[in-house]
Amino acid sequence: MTTKKIWFVTGASKGLGLTLVQQLLTAGYAVAATSRNVEELKRAVPLKTDQFLPLAMDLGNEDSVRQAIETTISTLGGLDVVVNNAGYGQIGALEELSDQEARNNFEVNVFGMLNVIRYATPHLRQQGSGRVFNISSIGGISGDFPGWGVYCATKFAVAGLTESYAAEVKPFGVYATVVYPGYFRTEFLSAGSVGKPQTPIDAYQAVRDSQTAHEQQINGNQPGDPQKAMELLIQVSESENPPVHLLLGADAYQLAGQKMATLQHDMQQWQEAATATAFVEA
Template identity: 65%
Template sequence: MDTQNVWFVTGASKGLGLSLVKQLLNGGYRVAATSRNADELRRAVGTSSDDFLPLAVDLKTESSVADAVEKTVSRFGRIDVVVNNAGYGLVGGLEELSDAEARENFEVNVFGTLNVIRQVMPQLRAQQSGHIFNISSIGGFTGAFPGFGIYCATKFAVEGFSESLSAEAKAFGINVTIVSPGYFRTEFLTSGSLAVPQNPIEAYQTVREVQAAHQQQINGNQPGDPEKAVAALIRVASEANPPLHLFLGQDAYDLAYQKIEAVRNDLETWKDVTVSTGFEPANA
């Protein structure tokens, strides 16, 4: 891939976003990166290279996103690859989580991503080129995780509009890739990235057990190497025909096939009911 390409990465102060920015800069790419706090982002990345543009952005505010995109184009002249990485986890039963808690997760994970898409698309369309990576989760493909219903719903939404975006953007030479990682060893399961219910309900013991497992046993022991994940992303960005769906991790691969087989089983088991719902053909 042309190392003169310009990358625009959200949620870059930690986790996969930070690993990605560092690898890109080490590889000679030009990178605009966003975080809520630009100083924190500068410290995390640890460079003042002319190829690096740190930006303080509130993804929930479209004017803030628009300003960041404008500054990126002003500095580098273009945007080639967009990585919508910003987001946070939310664990809690659907009954436990308040309307405000659920909506806030959607504000960041879904509407924040849509704000970026709306602002970068005019630039990419004008160029007749570009590649948008929307970072989802294996939880955006299968929702079989008690306690992660709202989070999974946000990622299902990302996957749904990303598939439509791919169909819409193809005419302009723009590629779209949905990235669905499994468990990677980042800060995602720490308190700063994983919200919990303000008013837990005692009856939901299964949810509490899942919450405890993620915060205590899984955190720090995830099987995925974030450096390998972002290297895979950079590689896919160089492909002439990149995938729409990119799963990362053996766990994501296995869980995706479990979902596919479960759907296939339901389709075949209930086929008679499924296909019996049409109008009867008119008499000849």
């Protein structure tokens, strides 16, 4: 019998997902890790052990997701912690992005995550325990980033669905957490992880400035240490009562604080008029 939890991590060939898988294996956990390109994953984690199960998985294909979950349970002997980490960024003003560009981002960041939840939850529910971490972004709390509207929309969706999911599965002993990383020094802002608008519009200077800043100034200089972030995630996974909301990074806390201050200001500005909208009974 294993004494440590069995993990299932999506988007594991790079970034926070890869860092997490490496730390879990070092700590002696059993890990099923998925990627669109399993050979890339095997190169990134060349470890040969029966505790590591690299899997090719297409998030957009329900059969592929179901098979990955079933293979994890049959090969490693169970499933305890799910980390929905796979996703990518999409830059572009809302007017610039085509319907397909927007939908593609939602297909991976939201509907792919839902596919994993749909097939992992029956097992967690029936065994009466489990942890699910859905990786959002500080862009899932604050959308005040020109050119990141569709990406932020996907991450707001991740936050909302996780809140509801947490309420749904808590009676079964399953805990769900939405994770909001700030800027961490991974490949997230590199070309392979960020989509650019196919038909940019010259008028959106603020969007171009934001795009340039993320690609040239922020990329490679992010303040967050991925190792420390994933150490904390593992620590939270072992806590008796994990939070529904987990912010990662001082910058995430700062931006969330700014959002809450803005929300409070806007609420107070219109509170008297907005709360006087009920029916007046005769």
